[in-house]
Amino acid sequence: MGEVGLEAYLFVGAVLFVCGVVCMATKRNGIGVLMGVELVLNGANVNFVAFSRYTPLGLDGQATALFVVVLAAAEAAVALAIALNYYNNHLTIDVDRGNELQG
């Protein structure tokens, strides 16, 4: 099987990134926004792993990708706890309904 080359990986990474940003910008559901963030982080991860194979970046890229996986999990845990707390107080998870703090 032939090599697909760096460009293909970067393309996948960029598609994931754009999907994630669109998801973050359009979703009103708090959990949906967090899913967009996961897409963005994993898009970056695809880049890191591809660069570690095709550029002198080497193992630094793979190590970074592993750390990002762990960080994404930690961030998701805290974000879900905060979302649950928000739900307990507001009985909704719609981020647009949080409008008590304005000015």
Next chain:
Amino acid sequence: MDFQSLFQQFLSGGGTLQASTYRSLVLFLPELILCGSIVAMLLARLTSLDKCIPTHWFALLGSLGAFIAVLAQFWELSIDGQPSTLLFTGLAVHDEFSVFFRGFLLFFLVFVVALTVLSGIPDQEDAPDFYTLLCGAVVGMMVMSSANHLLMLFLGIEMASVPSYAMTGFLKGRRQSSEASLKFVVYGAGAAGVMLFGISLLAGLTGTAEFGLLGERLHSIFANGFTASHPEARIAILALLMISVGFAFKLSLVPFHFWCPDAFEGAPAEVAGFLSIASKAAAFALLVRFCMSVTGSAAGVVQGLSLTMGLGLGTLAIITATFGNMAAYSQTNAKRMLAYSTIAHAGYMLMAVSALLVLRSTTGSELAASPEQMKQAIEGLLYYLAVYMFMNLGAFSIIALIRNQTFSEEIDDYKGLIQQAPLLAVGMAICLFSLVGIPPLGGFYGKFFIFAAVFDATRVHWFMWVVLAAGGFNTVLSLFYYVRLAKTMCMDVRPVDARQVSMPSNSPSGMYVLLVCGMVLVLGVIIQPLSRVANHAAAAFF
């Protein structure tokens, strides 16, 4: 490889500038002490020891111990005058600059812990959680201030942010608090994701993630000049724009400032004070180090890139300072007003970084700025941060202490406070006037140093005149809303039905306010020691 040789490598491995793992661990001691106190707090809770020994003692002793360790390192560095050391095979760097910021953060942590003890915001049940988050965030900020690798940059930012999200929503039953933390976490996670994508592009473009090599590689890529038609230049600009989204979020620069007023209004005043100072300081440390390494190395400076970044940050600084000051006018909540003032101050401090980069872009040409001038830009930033720590902490702690007695943070409820608690009203007035930058107070010298650096940069590019004018204009603009709050507290008549507030100066809280506000005054009168320390820290880059 047998155990003996592994152990030998642990003790003496590493190159000329790189420390061995053992030496790295020794230099990493302050962070380790703080981590140890976090573990101790969690164990104490597990064994119900926190019922007899309050948790804040662990946090206080841990942060004090770590601060003393940093002081020892600073002393060691100042007599040796040795160059910077790379820790852990180049992941982190140990120099005067990182030691300054680690000391700054730990010193501030001691004050924050003392404030939370005095105002009693975490009750005994929640105290282990709160102090664990607080100390954990500071460990992340210390990693930020000594990061020397793109991974450490991202890791530090996340380690500092994630506990901050949780601390913002710490008052679990309050609707506002939960809303604030949800907004904070959504914006923060989004900004971090975009930043990580930018980091991946930069790492791929240069083929390295180490700060030291980053500048060299960019310098060799752009050896023929930095123009927008260069395809690599476009990738570099895109990557830097994405990374600056993350920085702009941490520093609450316009247009990524939306979280700041909401988070500050919803969070307890103690947490808001912590976020406004510690996370800004760490982000500025990281920004300066990142900019200095991206724009070049000892081999040479990428002049076009440095100038572009400097002017870009200057534009951002103007917009941020102006917007922050304009929006602060109409606020009725004291914490929200101070949040906008925090945004404006981030703008002033960013002017120093902008001046630094613009000055740096002349390196190697006939107009070349001397290292002394660039050092002054960093020195100004550090002095401003140190003063800002006391004046903002003073303002937020007074808000917290008033809240404990009146249960209100509205500016209208502060009317005529001077008749009941003169100490709080006068202390607040000192902090506010220092935030404006009125001469005998510390804030004046901070602003003066930064504007002097911007003035130095005007001979390089005419745009710096605009930055300087915007800085001066904003200082005048900010006078009005700060003075309005001071006038409300000191000149108005206290309504008859208002809640009683008392704060004798011999109570612990009174002494705390006296100490913090006294430091604002002292830094305005005796500037020499701190400015020498700041200059010494700035020397790490030259």
